[in-house]
Amino acid sequence: MTAADAILVLLWAGLTAYALFGGADFGAGFWDLLRGGRRSDAIGALIEDTIGPVWEANHVWLIFALVVVWTAFPPVFAAVASTLYVPLTAVAIGVILRGSAFAFRKSVEEPRLERWFGVLFGLSSIITPFFLGAIAGAIASGRVPPGNAAGDAIGSWLNPTSILGGTLAVGICAYLAAVYLTSDARRTGDPALADAFRWRALVMGAAVGVVAMLGIVVLAEDAPALYDRLVSRALPLVILSAVAGLGSLVLLYRRRFSAARLTSGLAVGSVLWGWAVAQYPNLLAGSLTIEQASAAEATLVALLASLLVGAVLVVPSMIALFVLSQRPRA
Amino acid sequence: MNLPDIFVTVDQPDLWAARAQMALSLAWHIVIACFGVGLPLLVLVAEFRAQRGGGAVYDELAHRWAKVLGVLFAVGAVSGTILSFEMGILWPRLIETFGSVLGLPFAIEGIAFFIEAIFIGIYLYGWDRLSPRVHLLTGIPIVIGGVASAWFVVTANAWLNQPVGFVLTDGVVTGVDPWGAILNPATPIETTHMILAALMVTGFGIAAGHAWGLWRDAGSRLHRTGFLVAFTLAALVTPVQIVVGDAAAQFLATNQPIKLAAIEGLYHSERGAPLSIGGIPVDGQMYFALQIPDGLSLLAFRDPNALVQGLDTVPADQQPPVLPVHIAFQIMVAIGFALLGLSAWLGWSWWRRRDPPGSRKFLLGSILAGPGAVIAMEAGWVVTELGRQPWIVYWVMRVDEAVTAARGLPIGLFTLLAVYIALTAGTVFVVRRTLAPGPAEPRA
Numbered sequence: 001m002t003a004a005d006a007i008l009v010l011l012w013a014g015l016t017a018y019a020l021f022g023g024a025d026f027g028a029g030f031w032d033l034l035r036g037g038r039r040s041d042a043i044g045a046l047i048e049d050t051i052g053p054v055w056e057a058n059h060v061w062l063i064f065a066l067v068v069v070w071t072a073f074p075p076v077f078a079a080v081a082s083t084l085y086v087p088l089t090a091v092a093i094g095v096i097l098r099g100s101a102f103a104f105r106k107s108v109e110e111p112r113l114e115r116w117f118g119v120l121f122g123l124s125s126i127i128t129p130f131f132l133g134a135i136a137g138a139i140a141s142g143r144v145p146p147g148n149a150a151g152d153a154i155g156s157w158l159n160p161t162s163i164l165g166g167t168l169a170v171g172i173c174a175y176l177a178a179v180y181l182t183s184d185a186r187r188t189g190d191p192a193l194a195d196a197f198r199w200r201a202l203v204m205g206a207a208v209g210v211v212a213m214l215g216i217v218v219l220a221e222d223a224p225a226l227y228d229r230l231v232s233r234a235l236p237l238v239i240l241s242a243v244a245g246l247g248s249l250v251l252l253y254r255r256r257f258s259a260a261r262l263t264s265g266l267a268v269g270s271v272l273w274g275w276a277v278a279q280y281p282n283l284l285a286g287s288l289t290i291e292q293a294s295a296a297e298a299t300l301v302a303l304l305a306s307l308l309v310g311a312v313l314v315v316p317s318m319i320a321l322f323v324l325s326q327r328p329r330a
Numbered sequence: 331m332n333l334p335d336i337f338v339t340v341d342q343p344d345l346w347a348a349r350a351q352m353a354l355s356l357a358w359h360i361v362i363a364c365f366g367v368g369l370p371l372l373v374l375v376a377e378f379r380a381q382r383g384g385g386a387v388y389d390e391l392a393h394r395w396a397k398v399l400g401v402l403f404a405v406g407a408v409s410g411t412i413l414s415f416e417m418g419i420l421w422p423r424l425i426e427t428f429g430s431v432l433g434l435p436f437a438i439e440g441i442a443f444f445i446e447a448i449f450i451g452i453y454l455y456g457w458d459r460l461s462p463r464v465h466l467l468t469g470i471p472i473v474i475g476g477v478a479s480a481w482f483v484v485t486a487n488a489w490l491n492q493p494v495g496f497v498l499t500d501g502v503v504t505g506v507d508p509w510g511a512i513l514n515p516a517t518p519i520e521t522t523h524m525i526l527a528a529l530m531v532t533g534f535g536i537a538a539g540h541a542w543g544l545w546r547d548a549g550s551r552l553h554r555t556g557f558l559v560a561f562t563l564a565a566l567v568t569p570v571q572i573v574v575g576d577a578a579a580q581f582l583a584t585n586q587p588i589k590l591a592a593i594e595g596l597y598h599s600e601r602g603a604p605l606s607i608g609g610i611p612v613d614g615q616m617y618f619a620l621q622i623p624d625g626l627s628l629l630a631f632r633d634p635n636a637l638v639q640g641l642d643t644v645p646a647d648q649q650p651p652v653l654p655v656h657i658a659f660q661i662m663v664a665i666g667f668a669l670l671g672l673s674a675w676l677g678w679s680w681w682r683r684r685d686p687p688g689s690r691k692f693l694l695g696s697i698l699a700g701p702g703a704v705i706a707m708e709a710g711w712v713v714t715e716l717g718r719q720p721w722i723v724y725w726v727m728r729v730d731e732a733v734t735a736a737r738g739l740p741i742g743l744f745t746l747l748a749v750y751i752a753l754t755a756g757t758v759f760v761v762r763r764t765l766a767p768g769p770a771e772p773r774a
Binding site: 052053054056057059060062063064066067068070071072074075077078079080081082083085086088089091092093095096097098099100102103104106107108148149150153295296298299302303306307309310313314317318320321324325327328 | 408410416418429433437445508734
């Protein structure tokens with residue numbers, strides 16, 4: 001394994017963490033927007049308490065991924081950012097609105113303002129993962145050529161694979177959030193609320209499963225190169241994802257919430273790793289391999305060393321934060 | 331001084347929009363980022379005093395400041411993310427060519443920022459969940475993470491001014507030394523200048539909020555204490571900053587002489603060059619300036635007869651815009667000395683009677699010092715960024731060679747402008763609300 005490969009693995013681990021934790025924070029916004037009825041306040045309070053302490057730390061995975069890509073694989077970052085200028089700007093605006101709306105909502109007391117910031121928080125929690133998924137679709141379907149804005153400014157992200165990616169991303173975020181919130185609600189001693197989220201998780205999980213199956217058809221038509229690899233080299237991961245996804249639904253149904261949390265993460269994580277396995281060694285599908293895109297060896301070694309030191313500092317701190325965020329007030 | 335001919339001008343009709351968008355995002359983020367560096371320190375001081383018998387006032391201050399920190403950190407985290415997008419959205423050729431060289435400090439900054447974000451979560455959430463002692467300790471990584479991320483990200487900007495750590499052979503970047511790039515010659519002075527500026531913006535900014543509180547309610551102990559703690563930090567830093575600023579100008583005299591020439595509006599190289607205070611430099615002439623003979627040579631080289639390089643030593647298309655750079659520098663220095671005067675006023679009063687100056691004029695000055703420190707810091711960034719033009723990487727790559735070839739940049743710019751206006755309104759509204767005196771305020 002070269003230094004570039006090792007960095008790619010760490011990058012993908014970071015992106016997986018972003019999907020599993022940051023993704024669930026987006027999903028929480030989704031459910032926050034859709035809340036209503038007699039449990040509305042309880043749902044809002046649970047969401048605020050659950051993601052409040054952790055969302056900023058979870059958000060840093062995105063920054064981490066960006067800086068690692070531009071340091072280790074500069075031409076990839078240049079090509080992706082310049083061709084996908086439109087969806088990236090949409091993500092940027094979504095990120096600003098979401099983070100600030102959430103922080104502002106916590107700091108105001110007037111119900112009317114709270115509601116407005118809440119709507120903004122919810123909408124941006126849907127827009128942001130949609131465009132992130134669309135960007136993933138653009139890269140996976142080989143629509144980002146190397147160079148300075150060399151790809152189609154619109155068609156690169158407005159195409160079947162990107163729409164599939166965006167829809168899946170929103171659905172996965174909402175599903176993960178519902179699964180996590182189910183066990184969070186149970187931990188806070190509100191079984192009725194836990195059950196409300198359990199139903200949301202079951203419905204959303206089934207919906208994501210249906211979209212994923214339709215997605216197979218879309219990929220076969222729209223991204224045949226990726227499809228071929230997904231059903232050959234990456235097939236074990238695809239199957240793992242399907243099994244873990246189905247298993248999660250069973251576990252949820254039987255109220256084994258902690259186990260469902262793990263299998264749901266596994267289902268989502270193996271989709272990401274399946275994509276990576278299918279596309280490797282191409283970083284831009286069909287046009288730029290990891291060897292062609294890698295930075296100078298000295299940079300890769302320095303970056304790898306920094307990331308390993310960083311992991312020693314960040315991972316235990318992150319665990320401490322997660323543990324603390326589950327602890328009740330003394 | 332030949333342009334490497336491998337760099338080609340990008341076909342981009344809206345270069346202005348790319349520059350405006352970058353300037354907008356940077357100028358906005360940098361203010362919030364300052365509080366991310368300085369405010370954790372103030373919060374910790376207040377909490378420390380509260381735990382050491384400082385009383386309910388310090389406890390209340392620690393909580394209010396922490397609330398402000400929570401909001402500003404959230405807004406800073408997202409506005410900083412936008413900047414990392416824009417490195418590629420707007421300047422893909424910079425990253426494509428030099429990502430290998432200047433990427434590392436951003437990656438390490440990312441790690442430092444991670445630490446800061448995680449411990450802010452722990453600190454804010456752990457207030458009622460950890461013992462007071464442990465809680466105070468969890469604040470320390472926030473301070474370290476904040477200062478470290480500022481340091482690393484400013485080294486990347488320093489590198490744009492003093493690009494080293496690579497060899498350019500036939501248009502190919504080779505011999506990359508990423509640590510050498512981080513430790514480029516501009517790093518020590520630029521990082522120090524910026525971190526001190528962050529402390530000044532935080533100190534004067536928070537003090538201004540409390541000065542406003544005192545203006546309306548002179549008897550408030552909360553505002554008096556908050557004002558004193560924050561203002562003291564800023565007042566201690568200000569004289570140091572002026573010494574560091576002078577060193578920064580001396581550094582420019584040798585290492586970026588054209589930037590210094592633009593700052594001073596010095597069109598022709600001169601021995602015994604005068605220092606121009608104020609004035610309007612246009613069309614190769616300095617008008618209405620108060621000129622101190624030999625002043626510039628003396629300040630820049632500590633020698634009244636030293637030769638100071640003028641703008642005309644480089645072709646016109648390689649000169650930065652003189653007027654805005656000169657004016658911005660004058661504003662920065664003028665405000666810097668005004669803040670020094672205000673600090674001295676407080677120091678004098680405290681020395682004589684253990685009390686801040688009672689006059690309304692001092693309070694008014696302190697209220698103005700908040701925005702003043704921000705304006706000075708922004709003016710400093712105008713000097714360093716516009717003073718480097720037309721280069722994005724000094725003497726190596728021009729801004730118009732780094733820009734994206736994508737179309738429609740003004741649409742992105744104006745959309746983002748609208749978002750930032752809304753964000754500014756929201757931030758000011760929420761922060762004012764948090765700092766304003768509440769009903770349960772401890773009284774004198």
